[in-house]
Structure formats: structure tokens, C-alpha cells
Amino acid sequence: MEKLETNVINTWCPGCGNFGILQAVKLAVNDLIAKGTPREKIVIVADIGCNSKIADYLNLSSFYSLHGRSIITAMGIKMANPELKVIVFTGDGAALDEGISHLIHAAKRNSDVTVIMHNNRLFALTTGQFTAVSPKGLKGKSTPEGSIEEPINPLELMMAANSSFIARGYSAKIDHLKNLIIEAVSHKGFSFVEVMQPCVSLFNNIEFLNEKAYETKNTELGSREKALALIKEWNYNEEGKIPLGLLYKKDRPCYEEEMNKNIVKDKNPEIEKCLQAHL
Amino acid sequence: MSMKNKKDYSIIIGGAAGQGSRKAGLIIAKLFNNLGYNVFINEDYQSLIKGGHNFSVIRVSEGQCFSTREKADFLLALNEETISKHEKSLEKDGYVVFNKDKIKKAEGIGIASDKITKDLGGLPIMSNTALIAGFSKAMGIEWRVLEVALRKEIGKGIEKNLEIAKKAYEDTVTVLKIEKLKNKPSPLLTGNEAIALGAVKAGLDIYYAYPMTPATSILNYLAEHERSFNIITSQLENEIAVINAAVGSAFAGKRSAVASSGGGFALMTEGISLAAMAETPVLVISSQRSGPATGVPTYSGQSDLLFTINSGHGDFTRFIVAPGDANECCYWAGKLLNLAWKYQSPSILLVDKELSESTFEFDSKILKQIKKEKAVLWNGKGEYVRYANKENGISPIAFPGDKAIVKGTSYEHDEKGLSAEEAKVIVLMQDKRLRKFKEMEKEVDVPGAVNVFGKKSAKKAIIAWGSTKGVALEVAEKLGFKLIQPLVLQPFPIKQFKLALKGVNKIVLVECSAMGQMEKLLNGYGIKIDKTILKYDMRPFTVEELERKLKNI
Numbered sequence: 119m120e121k122l123e124t125n126v127i128n129t130w131c132p133g134c135g136n137f138g139i140l141q142a143v144k145l146a147v148n149d150l151i152a153k154g155t156p157r158e159k160i161v162i163v164a165d166i167g168c169n170s171k172i173a174d175y176l177n178l179s180s181f182y183s184l185h186g187r188s189i190i191t192a193m194g195i196k197m198a199n200p201e202l203k204v205i206v207f208t209g210d211g212a213a214l215d216e217g218i219s220h221l222i223h224a225a226k227r228n229s230d231v232t233v234i235m236h237n238n239r240l241f242a243l244t245t246g247q248f249t250a251v252s253p254k255g256l257k258g259k260s261t262p263e264g265s266i267e268e269p270i271n272p273l274e275l276m277m278a279a280n281s282s283f284i285a286r287g288y289s290a291k292i293d294h295l296k297n298l299i300i301e302a303v304s305h306k307g308f309s310f311v312e313v314m315q316p317c318v319s320l321f322n323n324i325e326f327l328n329e330k331a332y333e334t335k336n337t338e339l340g341s342r343e344k345a346l347a348l349i350k351e352w353n354y355n356e357e358g359k360i361p362l363g364l365l366y367k368k369d370r371p372c373y374e375e376e377m378n379k380n381i382v383k384d385k386n387p388e389i390e391k392c393l394q395a396h397l
Numbered sequence: 398m399s400m401k402n403k404k405d406y407s408i409i410i411g412g413a414a415g416q417g418s419r420k421a422g423l424i425i426a427k428l429f430n431n432l433g434y435n436v437f438i439n440e441d442y443q444s445l446i447k448g449g450h451n452f453s454v455i456r457v458s459e460g461q462c463f464s465t466r467e468k469a470d471f472l473l474a475l476n477e478e479t480i481s482k483h484e485k486s487l488e489k490d491g492y493v494v495f496n497k498d499k500i501k502k503a504e505g506i507g508i509a510s511d512k513i514t515k516d517l518g519g520l521p522i523m524s525n526t527a528l529i530a531g532f533s534k535a536m537g538i539e540w541r542v543l544e545v546a547l548r549k550e551i552g553k554g555i556e557k558n559l560e561i562a563k564k565a566y567e568d569t570v571t572v573l574k575i576e577k578l579k580n581k582p583s584p585l586l587t588g589n590e591a592i593a594l595g596a597v598k599a600g601l602d603i604y605y606a607y608p609m610t611p612a613t614s615i616l617n618y619l620a621e622h623e624r625s626f627n628i629i630t631s632q633l634e635n636e637i638a639v640i641n642a643a644v645g646s647a648f649a650g651k652r653s654a655v656a657s658s659g660g661g662f663a664l665m666t667e668g669i670s671l672a673a674m675a676e677t678p679v680l681v682i683s684s685q686r687s688g689p690a691t692g693v694p695t696y697s698g699q700s701d702l703l704f705t706i707n708s709g710h711g712d713f714t715r716f717i718v719a720p721g722d723a724n725e726c727c728y729w730a731g732k733l734l735n736l737a738w739k740y741q742s743p744s745i746l747l748v749d750k751e752l753s754e755s756t757f758e759f760d761s762k763i764l765k766q767i768k769k770e771k772a773v774l775w776n777g778k779g780e781y782v783r784y785a786n787k788e789n790g791i792s793p794i795a796f797p798g799d800k801a802i803v804k805g806t807s808y809e810h811d812e813k814g815l816s817a818e819e820a821k822v823i824v825l826m827q828d829k830r831l832r833k834f835k836e837m838e839k840e841v842d843v844p845g846a847v848n849v850f851g852k853k854s855a856k857k858a859i860i861a862w863g864s865t866k867g868v869a870l871e872v873a874e875k876l877g878f879k880l881i882q883p884l885v886l887q888p889f890p891i892k893q894f895k896l897a898l899k900g901v902n903k904i905v906l907v908e909c910s911a912m913g914q915m916e917k918l919l920n921g922y923g924i925k926i927d928k929t930i931l932k933y934d935m936r937p938f939t940v941e942e943l944e945r946k947l948k949n950i
Contacts, residue, residue, distance in 0.1 A: 194645020
């Protein structure tokens with residue numbers, strides 16, 4: 119295994135779900151490298167939040183973007199160099215609150231990047247406020263009497279936005295998650311991987327997740343009905359089981375490849391010809 | 398002066414939106430351009446698709462012109478409203494040329510454009526061709542010149558158009574003879590088109606945008622010519638996406654540019670700050686329109702100067718240049734893209750609706766002055782350190798995909814690009830950037846950063862920037878003022894500005910804003926303004942208007 123760590127001291131809380139995700143990512147990246155993806159061709163794009171500190175911890179090319187902007191920054195990188203494998207690390211707050219428009223549009227245009235959304239179901243680094251996927255009634259710093267908003271189902275949202283790859287993993291199931299990440303990065307087109315994780319300091323739902331989460335597989339990957347049935351099993355409050363695995367996959371042309379298809383390497387622009395039309 | 402001897406004409410052509418007055422105006426401008434006249438077109442239109450009242454003011458003259466006059470010599474009316482709105486602007490010996498099938502009561506040269514078009518089986522829009530042909534005949538423009546212009550401008554249905562034009566031409570009487578001049582025709586470009594060409598010449602790879610007047614036509618123009626320019630144009634979900642995508646593409650090695658106006662530019666400012674911290678080159682074009690907020694979308698203004706100077710939170714310097722005509726738009730769009738890459742910095746080209754959408758004579762030689770200049774690249778030796786602490790503050794750049802680990806970041810960071818919170822590291826990296834800002838200042842405090850026109854020895858000086866330069870130039874020359882036009886606004890070229898002020902004891906600021914923003918900027922450099930002439934009806938100054946205001950100074 120290649121050493122993928124930097125020497126930066128890890129500041130996640132002891133027992134944080136991010137450690138499991140980091141481990142799965144390292145295993146997946148090593149697997150990709152072993153199978154022939156040069157390390158230099160992998161770029162990670164981090165958002166802002168506990169999850170995004172991964173940019174400091176991994177010795178890979180990275181861009182530590184602004185809050186909510188990781189997905190669109192990643193698209194910019196992929197557009198500039200379609201040979202790169204671009205992996206985004208974002209939290210539920212960044213992807214579903216601050217940057218939700220970029221998530222929806224990236225899925226819609228089938229941007230060829232992988233989004234790993236760490237879902238601890240609240241803003242943690244700002245010490246605990248509700249996000250779009252917090253359960254109704256969450257008592258956070260900004261909602262001391264409990265949040266009055268119903269959560270959204272991000273996977274249902276991804277179905278609506280026509281994401282070509284939708285999966286869910288769990289930080290405690292490292293090997294399962296590793297495989298999902300490998301599949302997601304290998305998928306040509308937009309891939310969305312939601313990773314459930316407890317926030318041990320502010321929203322420790324580890325028992326809830328252990329009880330509800332189960333590994334499954336959509337036996338008909340391209341079927342929207344089957345995918346939606348699995349996706350709707352859990353309502354992001356208390357009800358239902360939480361299916362883990364690859365839930366939907368359907369290939370279609372990806373954005374950056376389409377946008378680059380008429381670009382001719384090293385060709386000079388034809389300006390003179392264009393000026394003639396202005397005479 | 399009798400009209401027969403003068404070689405400076407003003408033509409207003411107007412109609413409802415959707416009637417094609419702008420295109421018809423451009424054809425007329427090209428006719429005069431081919432006859433050797435210098436041309437300037439100002440567009441006045443409203444925020445609607447059909448109806449309303451749109452008009453183009455076309456100035457054609459023997460000498461250079463970048464501005465409009467109050468009075469018109471010819472009024473071309475596609476509808477009744479054009480006459481009622483502009484009758485009072487017509488010179489005593491001026492002519493009204495109109496569609497007599499639509500307008501019953503007018504006096505002047507009536508052309509049966511609708512009837513001719515209908516009789517010959519043309520489409521309703523071809524009625525404009527009849528009007529142009531009638532106007533050309535009335536002005537004594539040869540059929541041959543008209544035919545060439547029409548063939549060039551009209552692709553589809555040209556033969557039918559020519560048939561209609563011929564009939565209207567034959568039916569109209571010549572009332573005066575426009576003299577042919579010796580000047581060669583120049584390409585006619587809007588400021589936005591010139592910006593697009595300048596950026597492309599300097600190696601633009603990717604253009605991201607979200608449509609917003611008056612910046613939209615950069616997107617439209619680049620998209621139209623995407624293949625011949627060998628670039629990518631991408632329309633995204635909002636301006637925040639646009640700037641962040643551009644930063645991403647630049648981080649991965651592609652020259653990227655974006656444009657917007659007012660509120661859209663405001664949304665981009667988080668990304669301008671990001672580009673400064675991550676030291677990622679990006680060219681931002683901001684075309685001002687009337688504000689605050691949505692303001693008057695299709696009218697101009699110069700009231701975003703101070704906002705632009707301070708755009709983006711945090712301590713940093715960005716390049717800001719405000720060109721004053723299409724040639725300067727082209728040159729500085731290219732120059733700023735190169736400077737962005739040389740200094741790994743955000744660069745802003747600050748224009749306005751009058752520059753973006755007016756049509757100017759373009760000097761193609763400008764393009765020869767622009768080439769893609771190399772950035773300071775990593776030499777490929779040893780371990781790559783993205784933010785290496787170099788003497789001049791410029792850390793050699795490498796891109797992901799090169800044989801290097803490249804870490805760009807929005808956080809304060811150490812030399813490797815890893816997040817840093819230690820006091821010592823924060824100071825080290827801010828100092829590195831401060832040294833770079835000093836280099837940026839040296840780069841632009843050079844001749845060309847401030848233009849001087851008019852009477853160079855005059856004690857009275859006008860300061861005008863952006864599109865106001867054009868009208869100020871004409872009036873300065875006429876009244877014997879010196880004209881000082883600051884182009885580079887940040888880092889401010891104080892040495893060049895003080896040189897320009899030599900011998901001046903009275904300074905008048907002319908600006909299209911309500912609060913005189915340039916005065917506040919100059920005050921910060923110890924320069925006092927004696928008088929401000931401000932206009933904030935969001936229309937440009939006409940020559941006569943500015944002349945009256947300056948006469949008694």
C-alpha cells in the first residue's frame with residue numbers, strides 16, 4: 119500500500135465517523151492506483167466542515183474550496199482536464215443547504231465527478247445546528263426547542279435530478295464503503311455516495327444507525343421504481359430501515375466530455391476570419 | 398453650417414422591440430463605414446422582448462467619434478412613436494425617413510416599405526430593407542455600395558431582400574449627396590465583442606457565465622464562435638457557480654474568464670476572495686449598469702467603482718482596469734488575462750453598458766499587441782511546494798495531473814498548501830502575498846496606465862474614466878482642457894497619475910454616477926477634485942450637454 123497520509127495532526131474527535139470514511143477512502147484510492155490510475159491523476163476537492171479536513175490528511179492533489187462550492191469547483195477541474203479522477207468530500211450542510219443548487223445541477227448535467235457526502239445530519243464544526251437532513255425536532259444551538267422543519271430525502275432529490283449513480287454507505291462498514299467508492303469513481307458520469315456517520319460529540323446516533331442500516335443491492339440497477347422503493351424506505355426521521363449499497367445506476371453522456379469534444383489541441387483561434395464579418 | 402458641407406452626421410433609427418431597428422441601424426452604420434466615415438453607435442433599449450421603444454443613435458464623421466450628439470440629422474422611423482419621441486431632436490434641415498404604410502401623418506421622405514414588401518411577396522421584416530434602401534437613395538448612396546452591404550449582412554432570403562431594396566431605391570428621390578471619404582473601413586465591434594477577442598487572443602480556454610445584461614453578449618458572442626475560437630463556453634446555474642467553476646478550471650491549468658454585472662458581480666465576490674487566497678488566476682469582467690439592486694437593467698452607470706475596488710473580503714490586491722473604448726477593451730481584456738496568470742491573481746475588467754453594447758471602430762492592430770504570455774511554471778524538480786516562499790512572492794505554478802501533488806486552498810495555509818492556524822505561518826504567507834502585491838504595483842505603474850488627451854499644457858483638467866472618456870475627449874479637445882483618463886485603478890498607478898497632473902491647477906471630475914465615486918478613490922491618494930459633473934439619469938452625456946457644463950469652468 120502507498121502511504122497516502124500527510125503529517126498533519128488529525129483533529130477529528132476520538133470515535134468520529136470520519137475515521138471510518140478516511141480508511142475506506144485510502145483503501146479505495148490504493149485500489150484505484152493498483153489498477154492503473156496514476157496517483158497524480160486523482161484530485162480531491164473538499165468543502166468546509168469536519169469532513170473536509172480530509173484534504174489536509176491525504177497527500178493527494180486537492181483543492182480546499184469554499185463552503186458549499188466543492189461540487190461546482192470539482193466540475194471546473196474536470197472540465198479543464200477530463201483525464202483527472204475528481205472526488206468531492208462534502209457534508210450534508212454544504213451539499214444540501216449552502217450548495218444545494220450546485221448538487222442538483224451537477225447531477226442534472228451528469229458532471230463526471232464523485233460526490234461523497236458525509237451525512238452526520240447536522241452542522242458539527244459550528245458546534246451543532248440543524249441541516250436539511252436533520253430529523254424534525256432536533257435540538258441544536260439554533261433550535262433549542264427543536265427544529266420544526268421536516269428533513270428532505272437527498273437520494274430522492276438525486277433521483278429527481280437524474281443522477282446517474284446513487285449509493286449509500288455507512289462509516290462503520292469500511293469494506294462495503296470502500297467498494298462503493300471504487301464503483302463510484304469508476305462510474306463515468308455523476309456519482310453520489312451518501313455516507314451515514316455518527317457525530318460522536320453532538321449527535322451520536324450510532325445505535326440508531328447500527329439498528330436500522332442494512333446492506334442490500336438493487337437487483338435492477340437501471341430501474342427508477344426499484345431505486346425509489348429502496349430510497350423511500352427511510353424518511354430521514356425515525357421511521358423505516360436504512361438500505362445501504364448501490365441503489366441506482368444508469369449511464370448517459372457526461373458533461374465535461376461533451377463540452378470538450380470539439381476542442382482541438384494546440385489549435386490557434388481563428389480571429390481574422392471572424393473580424394471580416396464586422397466590416 | 399449647411400448640411401451639404403458637413404461630414405459629421407447623426408442618425409436616429411427607432412422602432413418597437415422585435416422590429417429589427419438595431420440590425421437596420423448596423424447596416425446603415427456599415428454603409429457609412431464603407432464610404433470612409435468613422436462610426437459610433439449607441440443603443441437605447443428597454444428590458445422587454447417585444448414592444449417598447451428601441452433606438453440606435455448612429456454618429457458618422459470624418460474624424461474619430463466615441464460619443465453622440467444631442468441633435469439628429471436623420472430620423473429613420475419604423476413606427477409612429479419614433480417620430481413623436483425624437484422629432485424635437487431633429488435639426489432644422491434634418492430629414493425624417495419613414496415607413497409611410499405604418500405612419501400616416503409624418504412629413505419627410507415616406508417609403509411604401511410595407512406595400513413594396515407585400516407586393517413582392519417578402520416577409521414583414523423585409524420592410525426594414527425597403528426603408529434602408531429608400532434612405533440610401535435619398536442620401537445619394539450608390540446602389541452598388543448598398544448591394545454589397547446588404548449581401549454581407551443578410552444571409553437568408555438575400556435575393557428577395559435585394560428585389561425589395563431595388564424597388565424602394567427606384568421609388569425614392571435623392572435629396573442630398575453623401576460624400577465618399579478616403580478612410581478605409583474598419584471592423585465595427587461592440588465593447589463586449591472586443592473584450593471577447595482580446596481574451597481569446599491571450600489564450601482563453603474556458604468561459605463560464607450566467608446571463609445578465611449588459612454582460613450577456615460576451616457569452617452569446619463566444620458561444621457563437623466557440624469552434625473557430627477553439628474554446629469552451631459554459632452557462633451555469635448562477636454567478637456563484639460561475640466564479641467557483643472558473644477557479645477550479647484555472648487550478649487545473651486552463652485560462653478561464655467570467656463576466657457579469659452589478660448583482661451578479663456581487664455574487665461572484667466570494668470567488669474573487671478565493672482566487673486571491675488560493676492564488677488562482679481568473680479574469681472577471683464586470684459591466685456596470687444602473688443600480689442599486691436590479692436598478693434599470695438596460696441603462697448604464699459608473700457607480701460600481703468603489704464596490705469593485707473593494708470586491709472580495711480580506712486583505713488583498715487585485716488588478717482592476719477600466720478601459721474607455723473598444724480598442725482599450727480588447728487590449729486590456731488580453732492584458733488582464735495575462736497578468737492574472739503571471740501573478741496568479743484575480744483580475745477585473747471594469748466596463749459599463751455604454752462600452753459593452755455601443756459599437757466602435759476597431760483597430761485590428763491591437764490584436765497584434767496581445768499574445769499568450771507564459772506564467773511562472775514549476776521546473777519539475779524535487780518535491781512540489783505550491784506556495785513556495787519566493788522573494789517576489791510568486792510561487793511557481795503546477796497543475797494536478799503534472800508529476801506533482803498540488804494543494805490549492807481557501808484556508809490560510811503553509812507553503813505546501815496545508816491549512817495553518819499558527820501565528821508565524823499566517824504572517825509568513827501574508828508577507829509572501831504582500832510582496833507579490835508590490836510586484837503587481839510595479840507592473841502597472843507604467844506609461845499607459847493613465848492616458849492624457851486634449852490640450853496637454855492646459856491648467857484645467859477633466860478626469861473621466863470608462864465610457865465617459867469618449868465624450869470627454871471630444872469636449873476637452875474643443876474647449877482646450879487636458880483630459881486625464883485613469884485606466885488602471887488597482888494597484889493604483891500613483892506615479893503615472895501625478896505625472897499626468899503636472900501643471901494642472903483645476904480638476905473637474907466627469908462621471909455617470911450620483912456620488913462621484915472616482916473622487917473618493919482619488920482622495921485616498923491625496924488628490925483633491927475641484928468640481929464634479931455628475932449625471933445619473935443613466936444615459937450617457939451628449940457632446941453638447943457636457944460642453945454646456947464645462948463652458949464656464
